Amino acid sequence: MSNTGSASFLRELNPNRVEATKREALLENPGFGRVFTDHMVTIRYSEGRGWYDAKVVAHGPFSFDPATLVLHYAQEIFEGMKAYRLPDGGAALFRPDANARRFRNSAERLAMPALPEPLFVDSVRELVRVDREWIPRTDGSALYLRPFMIATEAVLGMKPSPDYLYCVVATPVGSYFKGGASAVTLWVSENFTRAAPGGTGDAKCGGNYAASLAAQAEAIREGCDQVVFLDAVERRWVEELGGMNVFFVFADGSIQTPPLTGTILPGITRASLITLARDLGLTVREEPYAIDQWQADAQRGKLVEAFACGTAAVVTPIGKVKGRTHEFTIGDGNLGLVTARLKSALLDIQNGRAPDHYGWLDRLF
Structure with a gap:
């Protein structure tokens, strides 16, 4: 060998x-x-x-x-x-x-x-x-x-x-979440963080996931499907879910996702969706987004959709966000048009239903 x-x-x-x-x-x-x-x-x-x-x-x-x-x-x-x-x-x-x-x-x-x-x-x-x-x-x-x-x-x-x-x-x-395309509810973790600067946040190692389990258990106790983590320094900036990256969709059609600064896993689904969104003519920003701003934008209709993504969950709409000091619904609480469009574009390539212009598929037989 x-x-x-x-x-x-x-x-x-x-x-x-x-x-x-x-x-x-x-x-x-x-x-x-x-x-x-x-x-x-x-x-x-x-x-x-x-x-x-x-x-x-x-x-x-x-x-x-x-x-x-x-x-x-x-x-x-x-x-x-x-x-x-x-x-x-x-x-x-x-x-x-x-x-x-x-x-x-x-x-x-x-x-x-x-x-x-x-x-x-x-x-x-x-x-x-x-x-x-x-x-x-x-x-x-x-x-x-x-x-x-x-x-x-x-x-x-x-x-x-x-x-x-x-x-x-x-x-x-099959589907990672029960209910398939149904929107999930997130719990904002205030007691736990997923990763700190200089740590292993951008590595895919078991310790990162073990450290998220207490927060995930808290989310389940609070009637939520998943936990969303804030940054470890200011406890202000949205980073990612327990095992998924997160995107925000605004009323002007633009999309935003937290930047890769060493504390967030560089998701392959994340990278693929950024490419697809830009090729569909959408503006994509990789910029920090504060949890308080997320709530304010959702409540006044500036933010209309949000979704999580990863290999297991593919693209999963986020309907509600809850926490000790936060509670808000995103859009109508269901799958949004941009989220659906991106999910469909990704799945069509993965399943061979659409042309693969990117050379992403590695055919085996």
Whole structure:
């Protein structure tokens, strides 16, 4: 295997693959992240040897020493991406090169070895080709892919591990939120922040999500679907949701989203929507937006729509925002015209229903 390029994967196929009729029954309503395909990809890394032992193996558990570093010091990163069924029966990934770059950047921030980008893309392609029958055919569904890397040295020492395991698992998924296109209600977190300057906010690591769970639990207790975080310094500027970027749509047709200043995850869906919006003739600003201004603009009709976006949730309208000192409805509280237009434009490209002028689709078969 090359340490800088693509790899040849040894296939050790699962002898106990899910029978076809049972698989089709599971694909009818898979939910999100609860049903897994027959296989996974694994690649090992050791200091001095580099990346080696690339395999496709049966999906199954790992065995680790209780002192394994990832369990104690959270050296772990991951990605989220999808494979889509195309109208002609083929399948494609959406912008896997962008996921590969972000995975490399996350690794560097967590003091982990950078997986070569071609190897990352090849690993995902390989798994989708092996488990191609697990890609759902129903509208709004896809095969969600979870590449991740963990530190595997068994030692209780505060240091980067010399050994790592990279893995890709796959799960057929439907809508991330119950109700599909229904608008969600957000809870403004005042007690918790997601990320601070100089931290890991722009890396996709498990610690960021673990730190958001208490705030998310608070949101659920308050009858909301998701939490929205403010900045850690002034507790004033809207940053992102627990796992999604956020956009604001104004009555003049312009769009705004918080800038990438190191505390916000650089979402691939976010970047794609900015490109699509501008090509549709919309003005897009990447500028800070205060929570008090959001409320004031919504109440006087200057702001008419807002939506969250990400690989899992795609484009999700925001209907209401609540907090200890905030409560307001956006527009009529439902899916807005601009949000619907952007969502449709994105999904049409991802699912092969519209021409891909950007070269975003990576066709697999």
